[in-house]
Every structure is written in C-alpha cells, then in structure tokens.
Amino acid sequence: MIRTALVGALLSSALALPACAQQAPVSAPAAPAAAATATAPAPRELHVPGNPILADGDYYSTDPAPFVAKDALWILAGRDMAEPEVNDFIMPEWQLLTTKDPASGDWTHYPAVARPHEVFDWAEEGRAYAGQIVPGPDGRYYFYAPVLEKDSDAKDRFAIGVAVADSPTGPWRDAHPEGPIISQRVPVANDIQNIDPTVLIDEDGKVYLYWGTFGQVRAIELEPDMVHTKGREREITGLTGFFEAPWILKRKGTYYMLYAGNKAGPDSDCTPAVYHACIGYGSAPSPFGPWTYRGVVLKPVSSTTSHPGAVEFKGQWYLAYHTADAQGGGHFRRSVALDKLEWDDSVRPARIREVVPTHREGPAPVPTRNVAAAAVPGASNSPVPVQYWIAALNDGVTRANPLPPEMWGSWRPDNPPRQWISYAWDAPVTLNGARLWFWNDQPAGASIGVAPPAAWHLEYWDAAARGWAPVKAEGPYGTQPGRFQEVAFAPVTTRCLRAVLEASGKGSEHAGLAVQEFEALAPEAALPRPRAEDAPAPQPCG
Template identity: 55%
Template sequence: MSSTALNTKAAPSYCQYQWMFCTAFSTLVLHALATLAQPRGTTFQSIGNPILADGSYYSADPAPLVVNNTLYILAGRDEAPPDQNNFIMNEWQMFVSASPNPTGGQWTHYPGIARPNSVFAWALQGTAYAAQIVQGRNGKFYLYAPVTEANSRNSDRFAIGVAVADSPLGPYKDAHPSGPILSQSVPAPGNNIQNIDPTVFVDDDGKAYVYYGTFGQLRGYELASDMATTVGSVTTVSSLTGFFEAPWIMKRGSTYYMLYAANNAGPNSPCTPTSSHACIAYGTASSPRGPWTFRGVILGIVSSTTSHSGAVEVNGQWYLVYHTADAQGGGHFRRSVAFDELRWDDTQSPPHINRITQTKRAQPNPVPTRNIAPKASASSVNTTPIQYWVKSLNDNRVPTNPLPPDYWCSYDGNNSPKMSTLVYTWDSAVTLNGTRMTFFADQPAGSNIGVPPPASWYVEYLNAVGTWEKVANTIAYPVAVTNSPREVPFKQISTKSIRAVLTASGSGNQFGGVGVKEWEALAPTAQ
C-alpha cells in the first residue's frame, strides 16, 4: 500500500498553500497593526500622591476601571501654561497598576490614548473633559466622552459621544458615527443644560445607565444593549444637596451610590468655605434610576478649585480616585490624579462611606523663613464675601494669575466697605519686627469700582495690657501692586495677635474692594 493511500486527505494544492500563507500573513499583519495602534507606556515608580507629581504630565477628572485585578485610571491631560486660567485639554491618558497603593508603587503611564477629533469625526479638537470607560456585557470597552460638536445649532455645543475598543487602552472607534448620543438636541426633545461629565454603570442584570450634567443639573437615562442608544424617558435628579457636577454612579451590595462634586458654600457649610471650591458628597438609592437620598460629604476641598472623583474596588480594597493641584508646578488648570482608601461603615443602613483622609507624598523639610504667618490663625473682622477665602492670606502662595479663593478680598459690589480689618492670632506670644503685604488689583489706583490697590493700610499689635497699639514702622506702608512687595520694618514687638487695618480706594458711598494675596508676619530671624 502506498504512502498516499494511507493518508485520508489529499495533499494541499499550490493554490491552497498560497491561500493558507496569505491568510496567516494577513493575520500577522493585522496583529502587528493592532499592536502598533496600542499606545506605548512608560513605567515609573510613584512615591505617593499625586501618582505622577514631577510636572511632566498633568492629569484631571479621573475615572477608575478594574480589569483582571488591574486598576486603570482614565484622565484628561491639563496643558494650560502656569499663568493661564483655562482648561486646555486635548487628549485622554491612562495610568495602570496591578498593585495600587496610595503610599507608592509601580505604575505605567499611557499618554494620548484618544483625542476628541480623532475618535469622533463630528467633534472639534480640544475639550477632552471628564470621560469614563466601562466594560460592556459583550466584553468590549466603551468610552463615554464629552466633546465639542463641530456643526451644531445648539446654544451650547458640548455633547457626549461613545466609542468602543477591544482593550481599555484602545484604539477606540466611534460606536455611534452619526453623532453624539446626548446633547441639547438628542435625544428628543433635547434639553437646555451643558451636556458633560458622563458616568456609566452596567448593573448585575446587564442593563446599563448613564448620568451626566453640570452647573447643578443632573440627568440620567437607561442605555440599550448597544450601549449607544438611550431608552425611555429622562430622569432628572434634584434631591442631591449641593450637586454641582462630576457624578459617579456605582453599586455595593444592593445599594446604589452616586458620588458628585458639590459646592454648597458658606462659613458653616459641611462642604465648601467658598463658592469657588468643591467637595465630594454622595447619595444612595435602591434603584439605579433613584430616587436619590443625600448622605453626606466624604472628601473635603482639595488644592484645586475643581474636584472630580470615582471609586472602585481592587482586590477587596475600595479606593477613591480624585485630582489635586499638588504636583510640581501644579495649579487649578494643571491638576494631577491622586487616590486614597475608601472605607465603609456597615453598621449604618444603607452602609455609609466614611470621610476620606487625603494623603500626600513625603515633602522636603521646609526652608527656614522669617515669615511666621502660616503658624497663625487668620480671620477677618468684616464678613468675607463668599467667593473669597481668608485662609489664603497665610498659605505661603502668591499665584501670578489667581482665582478668587487664592486671595482674600472685600469686594462686594456697591456694598464694598471703606474699612476692612484682618487679624492673625498665635497660640502663644511671638516676636516680630516687620510685615509685608502682597495686593491683588484689577483696577487702577484711586478707582471706586472693582478691586483697585488700597488707599492706605497700617498694622497694630495686641499689647501686654490687651489693647491694640500701632507698630512703630520705620517706612511708609506701600500700596503698589507687585508680587515682591517691600518689607515694612518696625520696632520689635512680642504679641499673640496683630491686625491690619485697610482703607479702600473711593469716596462718599462708593468704594472699591481691597484684595490681598498674602500677608507676611516677619520674625527677626529665620525659623
């Protein structure tokens, strides 16, 4: 019997060999192209919060995702120059760690995993704001992203699109190429809100839900199985105290949780001291569509004016991911991602989220300085308008282009006072022999509107008998607006308290405000 007869299949023909080769070659080419499409990552060792703190890349609006016990954190990239107050964000990036720890650990950074106008043909460049990636019931990964619609008649052109990929790192392809799934005009009848900050949740039964909104407006829909079509009518949420923006929906056990950025401000607010800050609060519900019940604040204000969070469980430990301005060269528009442990109080029903303790990487020893104002408690005799912050007086920061919470100010429109008094109080007596004050102004000297330089100011101290006495200054008090003001030396004093009395520019019943970036209290020698 021949060897050919022993074979039950005939040998492949030349054409079959050629087809097999081409198929294999095509598969290799497609695999290679997919590999090339994957962004390249850089591995680094973090030593604490923020995760990446060297100022090489800033990161904001984090959205965590867990895949195969690995933590992925999607974030926008802040690219604003230090002196520009604007959200310049052109791309999304990813941080990945298989063993995340707030005190430090190994991470891989993947910059530029997606850009708005590259993923969505109908979108403009930029505004790569708060987005989220979720894994669908089909195993694919869906990117929900707020972008600016290129051709839109809506009064606000922000819109939310959805893209899909086989990996959290992409590459992402528009899953709804005809346009956004949420905007002021879709789905009908539309809305009049700004459509940003989407958060998406896939429930245990496979149903998916999206919430979104800002400026106090929170909306929600169920999503169809294609993850790109809304189902039914809109849910409007108005029961979450202080809701401003940045919703995050999740589930633990049978309870649904909605985290969000709140800014119900005021001197006795559990949330924010000024109207420009935000805290993270949360509510609960027994259904993903609500109704939602406010439960409290879990993260106080951070070093950036905005706050944006997400929470996930990794290997049995829950974490809250958020952003701050704590990286090198950081600021309100140069933010960086941080994360800390989130703990539960299961003695409550429904289980409560305990307040988060913010942690930071170890800092170098402070440089000795004569300025001991940061050791004092700062206060204002006059009521400080809600947008300004008295604690900015002694925070050791003199920003070039500050936002209102970066400085104290008396400006209150037509009710701006003629006289203002600022007070520093120490726990025990201190020795001082000089002072310096850095002013903020947006109007020329002598103006009676806006915030001009003050007309004059002077400093008093609380003497041994408990009365206020002027310090014996040796030069006049300067009122020039500069980030490097002259020191006002005075005869050495020992006191537990000093105060600055400021007279605003203006006359009659109309005065401008007085703005102070920093007020220094100077000891004879550096400490």
C-alpha cells in the same frame, strides 16, 4: 471640572457672584497647546512613591475615572496643558494609568490614548473633558466621552459620544457614527451642558447613564448594546450642593452617587468658598432615586475643582481624585491621586467614611521668618463672602493670575471705607515686620471694583493696655499690587497683629480690597510650625 474659560484678570463684579453664575457654558474650544499627532507616545513604566501619581510636571492628569480590567486597576484621565498663568482648561487628549497593585507604587502610563477629533468625525479638536471607560458584557470596552460638536447650532455644543475598543488602550472607534447619543438635541431637547458622563451596568444587566454640571444632573437607561438610549431622560434631585462630576456605583443593593459639590459658607460641611468643591455623596434604593444626601467623602483639595471616581479592586475600594500638588501644578494643571476608600457597615445604608488625602514626601522645610502659618486669620468682614477664602492669607501661595479663593477680599456693591485683616496666635510671638501682597483689577484711586488701598498701617494687641496700638514703622507703607509690600517695625511681643486698610474712593463710594498673602515676620528665621487643623481656635483680641 468647572467648565469655563477664566482668562486674564477676574473683574470684581464677577468675583461677587457664585461660580455657577459667572461661568458661561463653553461654546468653542481653545486651541490645543500642541498639535495632535497620529502616533501616541510609548508607554512609560513608573515607580510612584505617593500622591499624585504623575508628579514631575511632564504630564498633568485630571478627571480620573477608574475601572478594573485584565486583573489590573486602570484610571482614565484627561490631560491639562495650560501654561502656568493661563486660567483655562486646555485639554487636548485622554491618557491611561494602570497598576496591578496600588500599594507597590508601580504604574504604567499610556499617554494620548485618544483625542476627540480622531475618535469622532463629528467632534472638534480639543476639550477632552471627563469621560469614563466601562468594560462591557461582550468583552469589549465602551468609552463615554464629552466633546464639542463641530456642526451644531445648539446653544451649548457639548455632547456625549460613545466609542468602542477591544482593549482599554484602543484603538477607539465611534460606536455611534451618526453622532452623539446625548446633546441639547438628542435623544430629546434639553438646555443643560451635557458633560461628565458616568455609567452603571446593574446586576440585572440593565445599563444606566448619568451626566451633568452647573447643578443639573440627568439620567437615562441605555439599551443592552451600551450605545443607544432607551426610555425618557430623567432629572435627578436630592443631591445637596451638586455642582458637577457625578460618579455612580452600587454596593450591597444600594446605589451611591459621588459628585463635586459647592454648597459654600462658613457653616457648610462641604466648602467655605464657592470656587472650591468638596466630594459629596448621596444614596438611593433604585437607579433613578429617590436620592438622599449622605455627607462629604473628600474635603476641598489644592485644586479648585474636584472630580471623584470610586472602584473596588481585589477587595479594596479606592477613591481617585485630582489635586494641584504636582510640580508646577495649579487649578488648570492638575494631577490624579488615589487613596483607599472605607465603608461603615454599622449603619444602613452603609456610610462612606471621609477620605483623608495622602501625599508623597515633600522637600524638607527651610527656616523662615514668617510665622503666619501658626496663626488663625480673621477679618472685619467675617464671614468672608463665599467667593473668597480667608485661609488664603497664610497658605504661602501667590500667583500672577489668581482665582478668587486664592485671596481674602471685601468687594461688595457698597464697600465701606475701611477694613482690617488679622492674625491671632495661641501664645505671644515676637515680630518686627510684615509683608502684604495686594491684588487689584482697578487702578489706584478707583472707587469701583477692587483697587489697591489708599493707605494702610499695622497694629498689635497691647495686652497691658488691653487695646490695639500702632507699630513703630521704620519706613513707608507701600501699596503697589502684584508684589510684596514689606514694612519693618520696632519689635513687639504680642498674640495678635492686624493690618488696617483704607479703601480708595471718592466721597461715599469706595473700591473693594483684596490681599493674596499676609506674612508676619519674626526677627530670626526658624523652621515653620504650621498650626494643626484640629487645634482649638485661640481667643480673639479686642
């Protein structure tokens, strides 16, 4: 996961930076949402009709780490407990999901199997980030967990500890009570954030530990005892766009590393927006490399973060990941999903086929006047800066405290006085209204940051005149942010609609602009007809 506390409204100066540049390492834990209890809740038997596995909003689950034990597939997961509009990772504990047959939909959920401060005496409460359970050669289970050291003067106090248990569900005890096995102090000094551990037991019995975030991934060999480090710490390179969440596996003699990547841009095979991550992967002929980037396993999902875990179970490979698709879900209220992962063995090394996420059946669509979902959005500042995402304009989502990719935005150091955003349809549509939801971090009239527009108006493409023409608005154009500003107008039939936005400012200095949602309204409600993802783009207007 992306490790930061994005609390409150995001300032426009921060919005202009890549995610890794604005997200300082966490140095202290947030207070847990609820006090930890000594006794874990009883296991729950669930029948799951599809992804996400935990979907009702009672428990959110994140950072999945699958493994096979006792003839069952298990998934270790963290627990998100942030309130709906809190932009922070409130994660006090780990939990487990297990099934004998993923296709059956029958799962057992073990809540609260471990909490950092209850497993490691040297750890602080909270921040139960992405860990991994590995069945050891001695029949026991080893839990590699990133936690915060409570008595450390390190610049970044995240460290990796190891716990051991006789069962996947615990009870867990510290296998190295002297302290962490990886930190900014041990086994050698480093200056990275030491989280996201992943472990491989190779066919020759050697054990390798990988970890890292913020574009840095490291590796080291472990002793056969699964606990103590051996040899020197190595830096892993060659994984294009690596941001965090490494996951190591080996298949048919080749080593594979899956990871959350955020190489962003309009031509990226990973993600158009830097705050969103894809799951990329690379391969290597040996545990330490050299590593070669191979492509994308999973495109960005509904959560900004992404975290892979892959495992073979009863002859079938699976990819575990998380999304924001559960009831009440969000970027800090994520839920684990599981889909089949397939290989292309016609090439060497074998290629991982791109995974297409599956979803449980949702509620039936309801009629709406909004036809924006069938359009392709455009903007005067295309390609849109990578911290924003133009696709947010017609995704149907508005939030009180959004992240940058949940809006279209224009902020830059020298903002122009005017911008526009537009929709283009494949065929003409009849419209008689529109609604815009503005976002701001500066008041109206400001010449810095992101402010509401000083004014705006709507134009439609007049095919006969081959030009843009203003709609005949039936009321004022409101500019208040944080709610929809609706304008009704005399009906027009057109293939393109645009909103022209005048930036606020003084003299030659202007604020940026941001819009969370842009709805285009037809005279009558009808069932929505979203545009197919692989449909060719319509011809632009103008």
